[in-house]
Amino acid sequence: MSSLVVSAPGKVLLAGGYLVLDPTYSGVVVSTSSRFYTVISPGNAGQIIVRSPQFISATWSYTWSISQPTPLPSVLVSQLESADASTNKFVHLALQKTLSLALETRGPVELGLALGAGLDITIVGDNDFYSQQDQLKSRSLPVGLASLAQIPPFSPTGVALADVAKTGLGSSAALITSLVTAVLVRTGLIAPDQLASASSRRLAHNVAQFVHCLAQGKVGSGFDVSAAVFGSQLYTRFSPSVLQPLMDDPVCTGSRPLLSVLAPENRAWDLTVKPFTLPPRTRLLLADIHAGSNTPLLVSKVLKWRSENSAAAHSLWTALDQCNTSLGQTLTRLSQLYEKDQHSYVETVRWVSGLQPVQWLANPNMQQGQSTCLEAFYEAHLLTEQIRGKMREMGKLSGVDIEPEQQTQLLDASVSMAGVIGGGVPGAGGFDAVWLLVCEPPEDTPGITPLARIERLWTGPGTRFPGVAPLLAQESKAQGVALENIDAVPGLAAAVAAGRRD
Numbered sequence: 001m002s003s004l005v006v007s008a009p010g011k012v013l014l015a016g017g018y019l020v021l022d023p024t025y026s027g028v029v030v031s032t033s034s035r036f037y038t039v040i041s042p043g044n045a046g047q048i049i050v051r052s053p054q055f056i057s058a059t060w061s062y063t064w065s066i067s068q069p070t071p072l073p074s075v076l077v078s079q080l081e082s083a084d085a086s087t088n089k090f091v092h093l094a095l096q097k098t099l100s101l102a103l104e105t106r107g108p109v110e111l112g113l114a115l116g117a118g119l120d121i122t123i124v125g126d127n128d129f130y131s132q133q134d135q136l137k138s139r140s141l142p143v144g145l146a147s148l149a150q151i152p153p154f155s156p157t158g159v160a161l162a163d164v165a166k167t168g169l170g171s172s173a174a175l176i177t178s179l180v181t182a183v184l185v186r187t188g189l190i191a192p193d194q195l196a197s198a199s200s201r202r203l204a205h206n207v208a209q210f211v212h213c214l215a216q217g218k219v220g221s222g223f224d225v226s227a228a229v230f231g232s233q234l235y236t237r238f239s240p241s242v243l244q245p246l247m248d249d250p251v252c253t254g255s256r257p258l259l260s261v262l263a264p265e266n267r268a269w270d271l272t273v274k275p276f277t278l279p280p281r282t283r284l285l286l287a288d289i290h291a292g293s294n295t296p297l298l299v300s301k302v303l304k305w306r307s308e309n310s311a312a313a314h315s316l317w318t319a320l321d322q323c324n325t326s327l328g329q330t331l332t333r334l335s336q337l338y339e340k341d342q343h344s345y346v347e348t349v350r351w352v353s354g355l356q357p358v359q360w361l362a363n364p365n366m367q368q369g370q371s372t373c374l375e376a377f378y379e380a381h382l383l384t385e386q387i388r389g390k391m392r393e394m395g396k397l398s399g400v401d402i403e404p405e406q407q408t409q410l411l412d413a414s415v416s417m418a419g420v421i422g423g424g425v426p427g428a429g430g431f432d433a434v435w436l437l438v439c440e441p442p443e444d445t446p447g448i449t450p451l452a453r454i455e456r457l458w459t460g461p462g463t464r465f466p467g468v469a470p471l472l473a474q475e476s477k478a479q480g481v482a483l484e485n486i487d488a489v490p491g492l493a494a495a496v497a498a499g500r501r502d
């Protein structure tokens, strides 16, 4: 049997941090080209071995047993003892809950057949999920996109999972989505050629969302799992009550029926996922600032302030939501303007790529099509700045560093550069990362590109921003979770083979 490979992308919440926890509001979510990959190959009978070769002490072996009490059979996934074994709650729960659902849906005989030869599972994430600044140093490479491209794919981090410096792309949601979906395919709950269907995606989403909430010990907004399954989107959360009956199940018994809650047809999953994509000839650029934030702590402080100051919070949330919604609409309108008149759109990109945003509207000779595009680009710029201002206000009022002073300086300097549409602190903000949206003019446009300009600002000689490094991640064009061919993903077969040798 050949290897089965399922990938799922990371995420960036461009707008909607904190608000998206409430179903009244939505968030602008971009899925990234950086992905997690789960590779399942036949293993040793009776065993499920999971390897994460980018980390030390990161191989977990499990066995399973199916018992047949009435009224329900159940499957128990247990970790095998070994001298240096760590535990991985996320992986263990993904296996336990997905196999329980497979047993409930397909019965013990079919599940036994699907698991018969055992499973050998390898999990890897693109380098962007983890800060590569130490790697670059050890290879004596300067910080920058060209250097990052020289690091082999799925590079070992040299540390244990608990000690890695993450970049905030949502490793656990992408990992859970790729692992859960791969097991759903391997056990026959999703046919490989049906993975793109609405019903298969709903099933993958519901199971991944459930496992992720259980592993995190809380029901978050779930935008990260939704991005991993469906790709870039305008996301409105599901009601947490859908998962409540399953959340108090003892962690690993798997004895409670899951299908009625997790089935794609269950209308209680009331999230909305509206299609969204970044406009043509723009590029998402992320900065790793080699620090990191404690998102749950930030969230608890902001929500506490909101509950104690409901009138002030309501007016801030309402104003912010208007800007967030307008940003989603304006970016969507730019894509429509491209479809309508590609020539005018591309010429506008050329124009804005050489000028700072404050100069964009200063061309009296623009033709109608171009000035419409230009106004939309400028509106996107203004909206991102308004969102930043309101997020800073939220931080000030609730006593949380949502856009810390260092990020303010970095963003102020970045968003005033020629060809930069806007930027901000993604998600909960803090010290995780910053995002920018930069124009990508045609190659024959004279002068330095906006991307190169930003790279020089961040990493050039004498930079004011030491410790800030671009990431390779862009927006994912493949929408969400996907089946892959192992040989078509550079470095994947080698990473799997290296993991098996260790």
Ligand SMILES: Nc1ncnc2c1ncn2[C@@H]1O[C@H](COP(=O)(O)OP(=O)(O)O)[C@@H](O)[C@H]1O
Pocket: 052, 054, 088, 089, 090, 091, 123, 124, 125, 161, 162, 166, 168, 169, 170, 171, 172, 173, 175
């Ligand atoms: N490459 C990996 N292999 C196995 N497990 C992983 C991997 N990356 C992340 N995880 C799991 O996800 C957990 C991290 O989750 P979390 O702290 O919520 O991170 P994030 O904010 O990136 O989602 C880890 O403790 C581990 O259980």
Ligand SMILES: C[C@@](O)(CCOP(=O)(O)OP(=O)(O)O)CC(=O)O
Pocket: 013, 016, 017, 018, 019, 020, 021, 168, 169, 170, 220, 221, 222, 223, 224, 295, 299, 426, 427, 428, 429, 432
């Ligand atoms: C505050 C939030 O609305 C957004 C947090 O977004 P991040 O992208 O900061 O998330 P982490 O990957 O967990 O650090 C909380 C939520 O929506 O769950």
